[in-house]
Amino acid sequence: MRSVLWGAALILSAGAAAVLLRRWARLADRLYATLLLTGGALGLVPAIETLGGNPASTASFSGSLPGGPWAFALDPLAAWFLLAICLAGPAAGVFGTAYLAAERGHRNVALAHALFAALLAALIGVVTSQSMIAFLASWEVMALSAYLLVVFESEQLEARRAGLIYVVLTHVSTLALIGMFAAMSTTTEGRTFADFAAGSQVASTPRTLAFGLALLGFGLKAGAVPLHFWLPGAHAAAPSHVSAVLSGVMLKVGIYGLLRIIGLLGPAPLWFGWTLFGLGVVSGVLGVLWALGQHDLKRLLAYHSVENIGIILLGMGVGVLGVSYHHPVVAVLGFAGAVLHSLNHALFKSLLFLGAGAVVRATGTRVIDRLGGLGRRMPLTALAFGIGSVAIVGLPPLNGFVSEWLVFGGLFSAAGAPEALRFVIVGAAALALIGGLALTCFSKLDGVLFLGQARGPVPSGLEVREPGAGMVVPMLGLAAACIAIGVLPMLVLDPARRVAESVMQVTASPPDGWADAAPRIASVALGVILAIAALSWLRSRLRYARKAALDETWACGGLRLSPRMQYSASSFAAPLLAAFGALAGVPQAREATAFHSHPMDLVQDRAVLPTWRGLEGLSQRLRHWQGGRIRWYLLSVVATLLVLLYYLMQWKGAV
């Protein structure tokens, strides 16, 4: 545990180095990257050891700290999320040095690096802290440093608006968590997590309250529908390497919190499990459906995070229900699927956001429909982005498949149960639909961004070319991690099971078919790769077909195709969005020569903002009371006093 804290300290010092040495930009960047990587490695090693079966290690700081001793611990659950932070965080940080280098002239890049380092260190603090104040302090540092990074491009109105919505909602989340801790504190004196666990009483009101507030606070952080609407704007507005950490890692802190509460308070109530499950289905389907309608590359990826959080919540819901209905196999598959998908999403979503960053740097735009044919100019970026796409869609032979397989496993094995648990099979259909929609969405994205021909000119001063090693290497590293988990799932399946068991506080060994599947999944993955290699070799041996003729794309024998005639992202998604109608939230306008679609966020634009305006209108009516006339104020004071007096006389018997 000490080594993890040293790692966090090194990451913080990386931030300090970036600020102090900002005059010497190259040196600062080198030192910053080195310290981030070293700090990440210091966290990674003990995390892997703990997941490998080492006992949990702790560290505690007493003294004059507020809220009793600040305890930190590295148990399997913390180690798992630490893994995600220490893999994706430093990779994004290194990418950030190259990504922000272009903005050195007109923005405070050193400060952005320092805030990024603070964000990473706070994330480490959140997942390892074991007492209330340490947790809330880390939580707040995380939330605020993320806010400052979201408004980094503060001259953009869009960034300021997204930042405002984010900072309000993240504090709603903090408030809910303070309430949650308060509810848990009613039954115990101490303020460490161990005290909360010991004080937890089955079926008590504070416990129910704690679960409810955890759902609100952590659900907001994770971005579950309908609490997601702060997310797409904030993740799109932040610099791309920050988006990678916000989407890939910071959302997972919400997931971590929910798992931690489930572990602390013991078997969660039934309504909690069904709510998680329902949130999972709704977030998964709507998240990917709304992603499909987006025109902004980063907003699209952000909505996909909502989808993936949905898949994770689906698995977690199955896990909670499995425990409630006493089906440990169902529970272990559900929880293991949820935690593994959290790690996988951290890897492939960071990769995709970094890829998006590379595209934005090269072309100066996030509008998908202005791009095209980037694959020829940026082959490595396209390759990495393609790998991330296959992973996020959940296709073999990559990592997304392994975790979705686990979640499906939980759903299928629940279907045979005699109780109401069997109805979770609905989730299998939903998950299948999610998979289909995700495939559509990434066909659109990859096809329009990297294939075909450019749809418009690049702004002057920019040249579309492969970014330097500082940006390409982190992307390829994350891609390699996606491949490694997909081809060698045995690396992660056992640790994921251990984490699931630590959450359930039961040891359950899945039956043979599930336990020994890892080598067979590996064979499927290797089989695909070998079959592709073999067919490519055979193809290269064909005598006549070796010499290929080059010509124009077939255009039905007549006209020449122009880039403007290509299918665009909007037209590609149109039939599917039309099939879902109003649920897709993409009003379309057709003219004789053009087709427009305008995606909106149904929750924000149809529910939150109208409610807000309604409240604003109501409070406008109260305004004339506050017109500066003294006699109204006096009358109000007297009326209030009278009401209070009446209350005291009537109900309290005091005169």
Next chain:
Amino acid sequence: MTLGPLLALIVVLAVAPALPGIATRTRAFLTGRRGAPVLQLYADLAKLIRKNVVYSRTTTPVFRLGPIITVASVLVAATLLPLDGHTALLSFSGDLVAFAGLLGLGRFALVLAGLDTGSSFEGMGASREVTVSTFAEPALFLGLTVPLLATGEFSLAGMLGERLAGVWTTAAPSLSLAAGSLFMLTLAETSRVPVDDPATHLELTMIHEVIVLDHSGPELALILFGNAVKLALFGGLVISLLVPRGEFPGWLAVLVLVGGLGLVAVGVGVVEASMARLRMNRVPQFLVAASALATFGVILLLR
């Protein structure tokens, strides 16, 4: 591991190219024409393999890899099915997720290969293909949930293998509904009427055909072969559900499968001769109907 499943796989791969021929021939017969020979696809494949290729200048290696990935993933998917009625080459709990995932990988590769040409036609086909398959996905999972629930087995080889014969007496209604649903899926996944029309000659009305408009020579051969194998795999699922072959000796099970595949191909031809293609915006409804059919099967088993 015995040789049985491997031999069964080889037999299925060998007969697969005959299936589209049977379907087309049936359609021709029922509409009063003679039609192409049943074995036409073998001749086409042999011809295409020996031909030179033309690539568009717009394309990248994605265009060339697409057909290869498609066939590779379909081949690996085939190893998950118990083609000899007993075991599969590869089998594990939840392998139906891998089956669906592999078919998805193949589709993803092919769709990207189409988009690589930058042609509006291929874009249109790709868009339609993914729209259709999005709605097909839940139907596939629900359809396979039926044998899973009926047998309590979690692997394809288990749920379509020996246990199935035992439960057929009680779960027959559900299994038939699932088979019906999977037959509708077969039509959608292998681009047949009423979802797509392989005989259409107008690019604007095509789905699958228009994605591969620019592919030629060996690449086109791979795509045609892959599609034929896909028809065999989906047909195999339908047959496995309708005729539990777990109690047959291996050779008889393979024989039944091959005969059954022929009948499925005839069924495809009958559908093609008896109805027109659906309008594009009606296709989702057709697939939702397939999902509904499978859902009824699942509900009957959940009780």
